[in-house]
Amino acid sequence: MTDTEWQAFALFKADFKADCVRWLAQCGYEYTAPEDPIPCAQKPTARGKLHLLQEAAAAENKTAAYSHETPIVYNHSLDEIRPSDRIKLIIISDNPGKNEQLHRNQRYLVGQAGKVAESFFRRNSELAVDFRREVIILNKTPVHTAKTKELGYLLKHGGEPFRRLFEETQIRLASQTAALQKAIGCPLWLVGYGELRKKSLFTPYAEELQRQYCGMSDPPVFVFQHFSMNCFSIDLKKRSDEHKTVAENLRAVGLLHRKEILGW
Secondary structure (H helix, E strand, O other), X not given: OOXXXXXXXXXXXXXXXXXXXXXHHHOOOOOOOOOOOOOXXXXXXXXXXXXXXXXXXXXXXXXXXXXXXXXEOOOHHHHHOOOOOOOOEEEEEOOOOOOXXXXXXXXXXXXXXXXXXXXXXXXXXHHOOOXXXXXXXXEOOOEOOOOHHHHHHHHHHOHHHHHHHHHHHHHHHHHHHHHHHHHHOOOEXXXXXXXXXXXXXXHHHHHHHHHHHOOOOOOOEEEEOOOHHHHHHHXXXXXXXXXXXXXXXXXXXXXXXXXXHHOO
């Protein structure tokens, strides 16, 4: 990265981590790093009820029981990026899942969907993108649920304070991510669009992103299906033109879905 790019990334990372620490505190938890001995969900204050709501959401959705350890997840992979690294892509997934919230992990796209994404870039070497070294991975919100749709349960039962926090996480991430993308100049992929439509879980993110890119004639923002269940690759293959390169097809499909979902 250039000095300007690195400074923009360092600012983004510091702000994002501070926000996650603050959001955890608002919900009644003290941030604990992966190397700390006890997950934050195991030592909540009296106000720390979010992990219980997440357990209830998973149970209602008939998700197999698992250890709830980090209700709001900062991506510690960001701490491993160095000034000498070259960032070629920013990928925005939905929200941290079961593997991502594990105390020892606290990283994004490290479950099955992440393995599918890594395999996609490895198979398509002509893209020249190292998924784990040259991609910044973020989410539309750092609030954990096992399945994205379980966020609806949190909104229903978490009350007005949680609704405000959930919306704030999306608006902050959308605005900060857009600023980071503009500083670095790499493409931005929104991976997973089912909840980006109007009156959906991630509508605040979509609306803020539109404000950030309003007036730009050709913003490098692309929308795709999610990596989970191999939906990304299946959709890309279905819509690809055999006479075009992978990069050309990615651009065409990403723009198609952006217009369809975001309207711009």
